[in-house]
Amino acid sequence: MALRVGTNQMERRSFALFLVSLSCFSRFLSASPGDADPIYKECVEKCEKTGCVGEKCFQHCNFSSDGNSIDGPWYLQEPLYVQWKQWDCLGDCRYHCMLSREEERQKLGYQPAKYHKKWPLRRIYGIQEPVSMALSALNLAVQFHGWVSFFILVNYKLAFRPNKTTYYEYTGLWHIYAIVAMNAWFWSAVFHARDVDLTEKLDYSSAVALLGYTLFLAIIRAFSVRVEAARVMVAAPVFAFVATHILYLNFYDFDSGLNRIVCVAMAVLQLVVWAIWTVTSRHPSRWKMWGVVFGGALAVILEMYDFPPYSGLVDAHAIWHATMIPVTYLWWSFVRDDSEFRTLVLTKKTK
Numbered sequence: 543m544a545l546r547v548g549t550n551q552m553e554r555r556s557f558a559l560f561l562v563s564l565s566c567f568s569r570f571l572s573a574s575p576g577d578a579d580p581i582y583k584e585c586v587e588k589c590e591k592t593g594c595v596g597e598k599c600f601q602h603c604n605f606s607s608d609g610n611s612i613d614g615p616w617y618l619q620e621p622l623y624v625q626w627k628q629w630d631c632l633g634d635c636r637y638h639c640m641l642s643r644e645e646e647r648q649k650l651g652y653q654p655a656k657y658h659k660k661w662p663l664r665r666i667y668g669i670q671e672p673v674s675m676a677l678s679a680l681n682l683a684v685q686f687h688g689w690v691s692f693f694i695l696v697n698y699k700l701a702f703r704p705n706k707t708t709y710y711e712y713t714g715l716w717h718i719y720a721i722v723a724m725n726a727w728f729w730s731a732v733f734h735a736r737d738v739d740l741t742e743k744l745d746y747s748s749a750v751a752l753l754g755y756t757l758f759l760a761i762i763r764a765f766s767v768r769v770e771a772a773r774v775m776v777a778a779p780v781f782a783f784v785a786t787h788i789l790y791l792n793f794y795d796f797d798s799g800l801n802r803i804v805c806v807a808m809a810v811l812q813l814v815v816w817a818i819w820t821v822t823s824r825h826p827s828r829w830k831m832w833g834v835v836f837g838g839a840l841a842v843i844l845e846m847y848d849f850p851p852y853s854g855l856v857d858a859h860a861i862w863h864a865t866m867i868p869v870t871y872l873w874w875s876f877v878r879d880d881s882e883f884r885t886l887v888l889t890k891k892t893k
């Protein structure tokens with residue numbers, strides 16, 4: 543998932559970032575010091591032409607002047623495959639230019655610099671950010687586990703209404719949440735495994751969608767909106783806004799600064815909503831929601847403390863992903879408690 547910030551503007555953003563904790567996240571300072579370095583730039587440009595960095599050459603960089611693949615049978619000349627090769631070539635060039643530049647900088651006594659918004663991380667089996675990728679996959683698994691346990695609870699353990707629907711009024715909304723969240727973590731894992739334009743857009747778009755949906759959910763649950771028409775009135779503006787923003791990012795301008803503002807605003811709003819709810823509610827599991835809010839805050843503090851990677855593998859972003867695991871666990875635990883609590887209240891009423 544996409545949250546990375548630069549060190550210089552940290553303080554000012556600290557409050558805003560605290561609130562960004564639940565889902566979508568800005569990784570969006572357009573240029574990083576590493577890739578603005580003229581020596582690095584020249585290295586990448588040269589590599590894309592020659593296919594080599596120093597002694598090391600990459601087979602993916604075999605293009606003719608018109609951008610077609612030079613060798614291989616017809617299917618290797620297909621536009622899609624050529625596009626894939628170009629991505630591979632650019633990825634390899636950037637990676638090896640970064641390694642060689644970082645080696646030089648280290649000898650001169652400089653600290654590691656960020657390249658294309660990321661710290662110089664070592665690849666493992668071609669995976670660009672192995673730890674962030676593994677933790678995204680783990681988050682996906684925790685979401686799946688939370689969803690399955692909720693599914694079993696509402697379908698097999700709690701009482702049904704006479705018309706065979708659940709007493710709990712938010713069942714369907716949580717099912718959709720699970721799908722939106724798992725989709726976001728899936729693309730996060732893909733993006734951290736392989737950062738190209740397409741995977742970056744999918745990761746950001748999915749994170750925006752998740753954030754928009756959790757905002758909608760926060761309003762519906764915290765204000766106990768149970769009437770269908772009222773829900774539609776909340777959903778319409780939120781979803782219209784989120785859809786417009788995603789279309790704008792993907793097809794008009796991938797404006798990371800704007801995206802940051804949009805994400806922060808949506809996150810601030812939903813955390814304020816939950817905070818009001820936890821203060822005013824007498825829900826038996828409201829402490830779990832506090833836990834989610836504080837856990838999220840801790841996660842973002844870790845992310846803000848944007849240190850260079852440890853052993854070239856574990857950076858602040860990876861640790862941010864790690865802290866989302868217990869937060870997600872607590873979140874689903876709250877959802878299960880909520881379904882039991884509401885069912886109990888409603889069955890008592892009907893008796």
Ligand SMILES: [Zn+2]
Pocket residue numbers: 543544545674730734859863
């Ligand atoms: Zn991420």
